[in-house]
Amino acid sequence: MSETLLEVKNLTKYFSTPKGLLHAVDGVSFTIEKGKTLGVVGESGCGKSTTGRAILRLQEPTSGEVYFEGKDILKMKRREMHKMRREMQIIFQDPYSSLDPRKTVNQLIREPIVNNKLLKDKLDIEKRVLELMSTVGLAERLYNTYPHELDGGRRQRIGIARALAVNPKFIVCDEPVSALDVSIQAQVLNLLKELQRDLGLTYMFITHNLSVIYYFADDIAVMYLGRLVEKAPAEELFAHPVHPYTQALLSAIPNPDIDAPRNRLLLKGEISSPINPPPQCRFAKRCNYCCEKCLAAEPELKEISPNHFVACHFPLE
Amino acid sequence: MGEVQEKRSEYAMEIRDLAIRYVTDEATVYAVNHIDLKLRPQGTLGLVGETGAGKTTTVLSILNLIQTPPGVIDSGEIFVNGRNVREMTPAQLSEMRGKEVSMIFQDPMTSLNPVMTVGDQIAESILLHENVDKKTAYEMAKKTLETVGIPGERAGEYPHQFSGGMKQRVVIAIALACHPNVLIADEPTTALDVTIQAQVLDLMRKLKESYHTSTILITHDLGVVAEICDEVAVMYAGSIVEIGSLREVFKNTKHPYTEGLFNSLPDMSDRNSQLKPIKGLTPDPTKIYEGCTFAERCPYASEECTKRRPQLEAVGENHKVACLAYEREGFSIERSRKQ
Amino acid sequence: MLFKKSKKIDDGRSIYVKKSRMQEIWHQFQKNKGAVVGLVMLIIIIGIAIVSGFVFDYKEDICARHAATRLIRPCLEHPFGTDQMGRSVLARVLYGTRYSLLIGIVVVGVSTGIGTMLGSIAGYYGGKVETVIMRIVEIFMMIPNILLGIIFVAAFGISLTNLMLALGLSTVPHFARTARSSVMTVRGNEYVEAAKAMGVSDFKIIFTHVLPNALSAILVQATTRVASAIISAATFSFIGLGVPSPTPEWGAMLSDARQNMRDYPHLVIFPGLAIMVTVLAINLVGDGLRDALDPKLKR
Numbered sequence: 001m002s003e004t005l006l007e008v009k010n011l012t013k014y015f016s017t018p019k020g021l022l023h024a025v026d027g028v029s030f031t032i033e034k035g036k037t038l039g040v041v042g043e044s045g046c047g048k049s050t051t052g053r054a055i056l057r058l059q060e061p062t063s064g065e066v067y068f069e070g071k072d073i074l075k076m077k078r079r080e081m082h083k084m085r086r087e088m089q090i091i092f093q094d095p096y097s098s099l100d101p102r103k104t105v106n107q108l109i110r111e112p113i114v115n116n117k118l119l120k121d122k123l124d125i126e127k128r129v130l131e132l133m134s135t136v137g138l139a140e141r142l143y144n145t146y147p148h149e150l151d152g153g154r155r156q157r158i159g160i161a162r163a164l165a166v167n168p169k170f171i172v173c174d175e176p177v178s179a180l181d182v183s184i185q186a187q188v189l190n191l192l193k194e195l196q197r198d199l200g201l202t203y204m205f206i207t208h209n210l211s212v213i214y215y216f217a218d219d220i221a222v223m224y225l226g227r228l229v230e231k232a233p234a235e236e237l238f239a240h241p242v243h244p245y246t247q248a249l250l251s252a253i254p255n256p257d258i259d260a261p262r263n264r265l266l267l268k269g270e271i272s273s274p275i276n277p278p279p280q281c282r283f284a285k286r287c288n289y290c291c292e293k294c295l296a297a298e299p300e301l302k303e304i305s306p307n308h309f310v311a312c313h314f315p316l317e
Numbered sequence: 318m319g320e321v322q323e324k325r326s327e328y329a330m331e332i333r334d335l336a337i338r339y340v341t342d343e344a345t346v347y348a349v350n351h352i353d354l355k356l357r358p359q360g361t362l363g364l365v366g367e368t369g370a371g372k373t374t375t376v377l378s379i380l381n382l383i384q385t386p387p388g389v390i391d392s393g394e395i396f397v398n399g400r401n402v403r404e405m406t407p408a409q410l411s412e413m414r415g416k417e418v419s420m421i422f423q424d425p426m427t428s429l430n431p432v433m434t435v436g437d438q439i440a441e442s443i444l445l446h447e448n449v450d451k452k453t454a455y456e457m458a459k460k461t462l463e464t465v466g467i468p469g470e471r472a473g474e475y476p477h478q479f480s481g482g483m484k485q486r487v488v489i490a491i492a493l494a495c496h497p498n499v500l501i502a503d504e505p506t507t508a509l510d511v512t513i514q515a516q517v518l519d520l521m522r523k524l525k526e527s528y529h530t531s532t533i534l535i536t537h538d539l540g541v542v543a544e545i546c547d548e549v550a551v552m553y554a555g556s557i558v559e560i561g562s563l564r565e566v567f568k569n570t571k572h573p574y575t576e577g578l579f580n581s582l583p584d585m586s587d588r589n590s591q592l593k594p595i596k597g598l599t600p601d602p603t604k605i606y607e608g609c610t611f612a613e614r615c616p617y618a619s620e621e622c623t624k625r626r627p628q629l630e631a632v633g634e635n636h637k638v639a640c641l642a643y644e645r646e647g648f649s650i651e652r653s654r655k656q
Numbered sequence: 657m658l659f660k661k662s663k664k665i666d667d668g669r670s671i672y673v674k675k676s677r678m679q680e681i682w683h684q685f686q687k688n689k690g691a692v693v694g695l696v697m698l699i700i701i702i703g704i705a706i707v708s709g710f711v712f713d714y715k716e717d718i719c720a721r722h723a724a725t726r727l728i729r730p731c732l733e734h735p736f737g738t739d740q741m742g743r744s745v746l747a748r749v750l751y752g753t754r755y756s757l758l759i760g761i762v763v764v765g766v767s768t769g770i771g772t773m774l775g776s777i778a779g780y781y782g783g784k785v786e787t788v789i790m791r792i793v794e795i796f797m798m799i800p801n802i803l804l805g806i807i808f809v810a811a812f813g814i815s816l817t818n819l820m821l822a823l824g825l826s827t828v829p830h831f832a833r834t835a836r837s838s839v840m841t842v843r844g845n846e847y848v849e850a851a852k853a854m855g856v857s858d859f860k861i862i863f864t865h866v867l868p869n870a871l872s873a874i875l876v877q878a879t880t881r882v883a884s885a886i887i888s889a890a891t892f893s894f895i896g897l898g899v900p901s902p903t904p905e906w907g908a909m910l911s912d913a914r915q916n917m918r919d920y921p922h923l924v925i926f927p928g929l930a931i932m933v934t935v936l937a938i939n940l941v942g943d944g945l946r947d948a949l950d951p952k953l954k955r
Contacts, residue, residue: 043510044481058849085855098846102868112854151598152368159850166854181367182537186581186594208510211540215583215592235588252515254540256582258567266519267512270480342687 005034005170005202006055011064013047013054020276024050025061026226029301032170032219037196037203039217039234041210041249045271047226048206052172055204056088057081068170086116089163093175095155099147106143108158109133112165132161136191153184160191170202177212189216210253214238219307222246225274225282228301232308242304242315245283281313289314328396329531330356330379330418330499335393337374337383344603348374350555351392353629356499361525361532363546363563365539365578369602371555372535376501379533380414381405398498416446419492423504425484429476435462435487436472439494446495458494464527465490465520482513486520496528503535518544539578543567548635551575554600554610557629561636569653571638573615576652609641617642617650684948691944697937705753717747719902730922737922739913745922748904749930755905756934759820759889760882766824768878771831776870778832779839780862790836797829801888809897816905819898823888827881834877838870845869872949879942883935890931906931 013025025047032038040048054061057073066073073084092098099108109129112118119125130140136157147155156176163171173192177185189212195201207213213220214234221231222243230243241247248265255262267286281287281294293313301311332354339346349371356362364372377383379395381402395402397418405413419442422428430438439458443449449457459469465486476484485505492500505521506514522545525532534546542549543563550560551572559572570576577595584590597614600606608623609615615622622641629637642648686692712718722742730737736745774793778786801823808822842848843866851861890907892898899905901912906927913923 043512053849056853058852082855085853090850090853092846092850094846098850100847100851100865100869111851111856115854115856115860153598162850162854181599182539182578182581183367183595184599186592187596190592190594210511211583211585214585214588238588248512252511253585254514254518254538254544255585256539256543256567256579257585258543258563264515264519266515270482270513271510 003034004031005069006032006204007065007067008051008055009065009067011051011054011066012062013050013059014062017275022275023047023226023277024274025054026277027064028223028226028228030221030228030231032202032204034169034202035196035200036218037205037216039213039220040204040206040223041208041213041220042223043208043249043271045225045274046223047274048223049174051223052090052174052204052206056085056090056172058090086166087168088170088172089166089168090172090174091156091159091163091176094179095147095152095159096179098159099155101146101148104144104146105133105138105150105158108147109161109165112162116166118166128165132165135164135195136161151184152180153187156180156188157191160188160195164195164199168201170204173203173205175207176205178207178209185212192216210250222249225271225277227282227311228309229283229312230308230310231301236305236308240308242308242310243283243312244287244289244316247316289316327358328355329358329360329398330354330533331396332375332379333394333396335375335378335395336391337371337378337393338389338391339387340389341387346602347605348388348555348602349378352552352555352557354550354557354560356531356533357548358498358531359525359529360548361534361546363542363549364533364535364552365537365542365549366552367537367599369554369599370552372552373503375552376420376503376533376535378402379499379501380418380420381410412446415442415497416495417497418499418501419495419497421485421488421492421500421502421505424508425481425488426508428488429484431476434473434475435479435490438487439472439491442491442494458490461490461494462487464493464524482509482516485509485513485517489517489520489524493524493528493530496530498531500530500532501535502532504537505534506541507536507538514541521545539567539582551578554602554606556610556639558611558640559636559638560629561633565633565636569633569636570650571632571636571643571653572640573617573642573650574611576650577614579652609639617648619645681948685944688944688947690940691947694937694940694944697933698941701753701934701937702757704750705757708750709754712747712751714751718743718751718904727916727920729920736926737920739909739923740916745909745926748909749906749926752904752906752909752927752930753934755816755899755903756886756889756931759816759823759905760885760938762820763823763827763885763889764878764882766821767827767831767881768874770824771828772835772867772874774828775832775835776839776862776867779836780843780858780866782840786836789832793829793832796825799826801826802891805892805897814897814900816899816903819889819892823885823892827885830881831874831877834873835870838873839866842866842869876942876946876949879938879945883938883942886931886935886938 009029011025011028015022015024028051030038040051042048050059053059055066061074064074068084068087073081076084106129109132110125113125113128119128133140138154138157138161142150142154147158176192177188180188193216196203205213205217217234219231220234220237222229222245224245230237230241230246237246238250241250248267251263251265265288269286272285279298280296281299284290284294287294299311299313301309303309304315332352334351334353335349336351337349339348352375354375364375366372374383378390379397379402383390397413429435436455436458439461440451440454443454443457444451447454455472459472462472463469467483467486476487479487506517509517518541536542547563548561549563549566550557551566551574552558553574559566559575566575570579574595580593581595583592595614600610608625609627612618612622619642625641627639627641629639630643632638632643725738725742727740728734728738734744734746736749739745739748774789778789804826805822808818812818848861848865851865889898889905890910893905893907894911896911899908901908909927910924917924
């Protein structure tokens with residue numbers, strides 16, 4: 001019925017550090033359907049950003065396969081990959097450091113067009129830049145301003161326009177609203193949703209903000225220490241989280257509704273080191289339900305109900 | 318004692334008519350525009366607002382930490398335990414800082430000294446304010462560490478040996494070491510992960526009960542306010558636009574800006590609800606507004622709103638709002654119609 | 657806001673002229689009074705260097721010996737006096753500006769070019785490439801300037817070109833280090849990664865995104881190095897390893913005057929002052945530039 005746009009199999013990215021191998025992303029597999037959004041949530045250091053960057057080969061993965069429309073992009077040569085970059089783009093978290101401070105709005109948006117030789121004629125390029133600016137809601141008068149003269153929300157719009165300039169099919173959104181104020185956050189989220197609807201974009205939406213992901217994503221993948229621990233459609237995941245970590249994570253969201261019932265599951269301790277992790281459940285040390293089997297073997301990701309995957313020896317009910 | 322008694326206000330901390338601006342070569346930034354703020358003993362006041370609303374400037378003035386220049390304090394009096402901070406001598410000020418009022422900063426990574434053990438850093442504050450010798454101070458530091466959930470034997474370790482959440486606990490321990498009456502926490506959990514944030518908020522709630530401190534919590538996260546505060550002040554462009562008890566402000570919201578903040582948050586009970594962001598941009602702090610600062614972004618604004626500055630008016634018991642729309646007969650915002 | 661409306665293009669869309677970065681830098685620069693004074697001095701010095709080439713005849717006014725006018729103290733006819741060969745010190749000091757500036761510019765040009773290239777490659781790629789380049793650079797840094805100069809002159813002979821080459825090479829490590837560290841900071845920014853995601857080649861990324869943003873540190877380094885190159889050149893000439901004798905290089909003039917400096921101090925005062933004033937002017941400008949280019953000092 002629906003078509004798979006991106007399939008990731010066993011994606012792994014290790015970094016070698018003086019203390020040993022850092023397992024940033026460890027055997028992560030998932031698929032994203034065309035026109036849908038996969039939300040990836042997790043706390044700092046869980047490997048969610050590295051996953052996004054490894055898929056785009058901004059950081060070369062250690063091993064694994066990434067199929068984009070059926071082709072394994074990790075096996076591609078430079079030239080093929082260069083073409084591929086037009087299909088897959090990224091929007092960064094920090095609208096302050098992701099824009100070259102020495103370039104004007106016009107130059108920033110123009111760069112991908114000129115660089116990929118999408119348009120040749122100067123007037124065509126200018127028209128396209130203005131068109132992109134209006135798509136993302138940037139006023140024409142900002143054509144020649146520098147990013148430092150603009151606020152965070154507008155800068156993020158430049159980042160979005162730049163990503164859209166090459167007509168991509170797939171965009172990795174790496175915490176696109178985390179650095180923005182609440183009221184501006186909502187504007188950018190609405191813009192991203194509109195663009196998805198109008199241009200048929202597929203998103204991988206990386207964030208640590210659970211309420212944003214609930215609103216935005218069709219499917220949600222929860223990561224912990226480089227591992228994918230649970231993946232399910234958004235409503236299913238929020239209604240029936242079965243991994244102890246997911247449960248704790250969901251219960252920790254500060255809820256602005258003061259009359260909502262609060263049954264907080266407090267986790268003990270903090271995230272353990274991703275360097276040379278022992279062959280046991282990575283969450284075992286903080287898990288309130290940890291038992292012998294959890295320390296003996298690492299659980300595999302298995303489907304417990306249609307489209308609901310979990311990596312836990314004793315998924316909760 | 319006698320002369321102090323006269324001025325003593327019943328509040329742990331009180332700000333009257335505070336106005337601060339920053340003057341630079343290019344422009345003057347009006348950071349805080351004539352605000353009044355009261356902190357009840359043992360109360361927790363949430364100061365909510367977006368970047369540039371003047372929250373941090375307001376609380377820095379309580380410790381008299383505004384840099385002048387570029388800062389200019391145009392008016393205002395600040396009372397801590399009944400004494401006017403602006404009339405204190407430098408010696409009195411440093412006596413007050415840490416002992417009566419202490420502050421937790423947003424980023425635990427930069428607010429600890431990397432070359433001192435955490436035990437020494439806590440003991441330093443105790444030595445300054447309590448009449449004890451070094452050894453006792455260190456023992457007291459160990460005890461304080463234990464109250465924030467860190468084993469006392471880790472006092473000899475350096476900040477880099479602690480994780481982010483642990484560092485924030487150390488920062489809290491330093492702030493609480495001398496049992497201050499007033500604790501100012503500037504976005505204490507913003508740099509932390511959700512599960513760690515939950516731990517720290519839980520800790521702060523428990524400490525509030527055992528230490529009887531009054532707390533001012535700066536945040537932009539309405540969820541955090543709902544967790545821990547009992548009173549809320551909403552700031553916009555250097556002014557307080559709505560202030561009152563948690564229940565009044567959250568459940569009986571009156572100001573269009575506060576409503577806008579709530580509407581910008583995804584509704585956790587209804588996934589398909591639309592986000593209704595506040596239109597427009599955060600205001601230019603260098604501009605002097607004749608009328609309401611929020612008027613240009615406000616969906617209910619009328620002609621009148623751009624001409625006259627609204628003042629805080631009582632709209633209920635322990636609830637004030639600064640909005641001219643309520644002068645119109647039968648006016649209510651959408652949110653209150655739903656509730 | 658910060659832009660001006662200037663012209664309308666054919667279909668009625670308006671195009672806005674950007675407030676250029678140069679204007680911004682100038683705005684910051686001219687706030688620093690010392691820097692402005694330095695700049696004025698520098699412009700005058702450059703003017704002297706250019707004009708003196710037309711006014712004086714090198715053979716006749718600068719090098720020719722005039723037995724009749726030997727060692728005259730400063731007077732109306734010879735404002736700076738004359739030297740042991742009977743040549744006008746004023747003419748020689750003015751003409752010497754050409755050499756000092758030439759040396760400063762060539763030395764810094766050579767070392768900036770080579771140093772920045774090496775440093776950016778090291779900083780951008782990191783890893784083994786960086787280790788190899790930086791170790792070589794450090795080895796060069798360990799050799800004292802004077803020693804390097806002596807080796808160079810011993811191998812290739814005394815001449816202006818060799819002096820400039822020796823000084824240029826010995827300055828390369830400074831630029832390589834500056835370039836490397838500023839490129840490394842810039843490289844960490846997400847816009848470099850963003851460019852990669854758009855498929856921009858490494859070479860282009862270095863030239864369009866990394867170097868322009870790393871340039872301010874290099875530029876400031878370059879200005880101050882011009883001053884130290886002038887001093888080094890004078891030092892070399894003074895000990896006889898620099899510019900050979902009849903050339904009116906300031907250091908060489910000091911060297912020539914050694915015999916008579918007790919009785920005729922004007923022989924050393926004027927070239928010495930010339931060095932001092934030039935170096936001062938350049939350093940003032942360099943300081944001003946550093947402050948104007950540092951975004952942290954804005955506001």
